[in-house]
Amino acid sequence: MKNLLEIKNLNACVGEKQILKDFSFEIEPGKVYAIMGPNGSGKSTLSNVIAGNPVYSVTSGKMLFKGKDLSKMTPDVRANEGIFLGFQYPIEIPGISYAQFLKQALTSKMKYLGQKPLDAVAYIKRLKVRAQALGVTDEMLKRPVNVGFSGGEKKRMETLQMAFLEPDFCILDEMDSGLDVDALKIVADGVNLMREENRSFLLITHYERLLDLIEPDVIYIMVDGHIVEKGDKSLARKLEENGYADYK
Ligand SMILES: Nc1ncnc2c1ncn2[C@@H]1O[C@H](COP(=O)(O)OP(=O)(O)OP(=O)(O)O)[C@@H](O)[C@H]1O
Numbered sequence: 001m002k003n004l005l006e007i008k009n010l011n012a013c014v015g016e017k018q019i020l021k022d023f024s025f026e027i028e029p030g031k032v033y034a035i036m037g038p039n040g041s042g043k044s045t046l047s048n049v050i051a052g053n054p055v056y057s058v059t060s061g062k063m064l065f066k067g068k069d070l071s072k073m074t075p076d077v078r079a080n081e082g083i084f085l086g087f088q089y090p091i092e093i094p095g096i097s098y099a100q101f102l103k104q105a106l107t108s109k110m111k112y113l114g115q116k117p118l119d120a121v122a123y124i125k126r127l128k129v130r131a132q133a134l135g136v137t138d139e140m141l142k143r144p145v146n147v148g149f150s151g152g153e154k155k156r157m158e159t160l161q162m163a164f165l166e167p168d169f170c171i172l173d174e175m176d177s178g179l180d181v182d183a184l185k186i187v188a189d190g191v192n193l194m195r196e197e198n199r200s201f202l203l204i205t206h207y208e209r210l211l212d213l214i215e216p217d218v219i220y221i222m223v224d225g226h227i228v229e230k231g232d233k234s235l236a237r238k239l240e241e242n243g244y245a246d247y248k
């Protein structure tokens with residue numbers, strides 16, 4: 001398999017408004033990608049469309065994940081197939097604790113993959129090891145999902161979800177926003193530890209600082225709903241200096 005994800009000439013709208021315009025890109029296994037682009041260029045929309053958020057309608061184009069047509073899959077199936085989205089603005093879910101939420105998500109994924117669910121001891125161990133590495137306390141795991149969490153805590157919890165579920169394709173939408181410098185290093189270390197030959201990452205960010213901590217293989221620049229440039233890490237430096245003036 002050459003590409004983990006392949007998107008070709010994708011057009012997507014919210015209501016009457018077209019946001020993704022003939023969007024195409026490729027994600028190879030084992031690589032870290034970054035997408036940078038001005039506010040409103042469609043980066044979060046792209047991640048939502050990949051994850052299957054029904055607010056966005058795909059009007060034409062192709063999305064293949066591990067060679068399978070994503071448009072035929074509901075969001076839960078996409079997640080079970082290995083797609084993970086760490087939200088730019090994580091939502092609060094009252095009534096279910098983080099620990100229960102993670103257990104439910106992992107159990108349904110393992111069931112989907114035909115694997116035996118973890119027993120209570122193995123589950124707790126898997127959760128504790130990952131929570132500790134990310135500085136997540138037992139108290140946070142007992143609280144309802146994201147309710148009352150600070151902005152930075154929510155981002156940390158998104159990363160814990162990713163580390164716990166071990167997806168094949170991890171989209172992190174502005175994971176660096178809201179994190180203090182120490183938390184950013186912890187979360188970046190967590191991502192770096194998860195890098196492996198069959199797993200890919202898509203980091204959406206505005207800042208070169210994140211890309212100093214998590215070295216990307218490829219940077220895509222997105223403007224007005226599609227990719228306008230592909231390059232290496234030097235592109236981030238160029239943007240830091242010149243902004244997006246060259247692309248307008
Ligand atoms: N649910 C929605 N309803 C109405 N408009 C939307 C919706 N989602 C996205 N848009 C619009 O689509 C455009 C792209 O938004 P999107 O959030 O994808 O941008 P972005 O590149 O992630 O920006 P930022 O860097 O500010 O996070 C914006 O003009 C936005 O207002």
Ligand SMILES: [Mg+2]
Nearest residue numbers: 043044045088
């Ligand atoms: Mg966004």
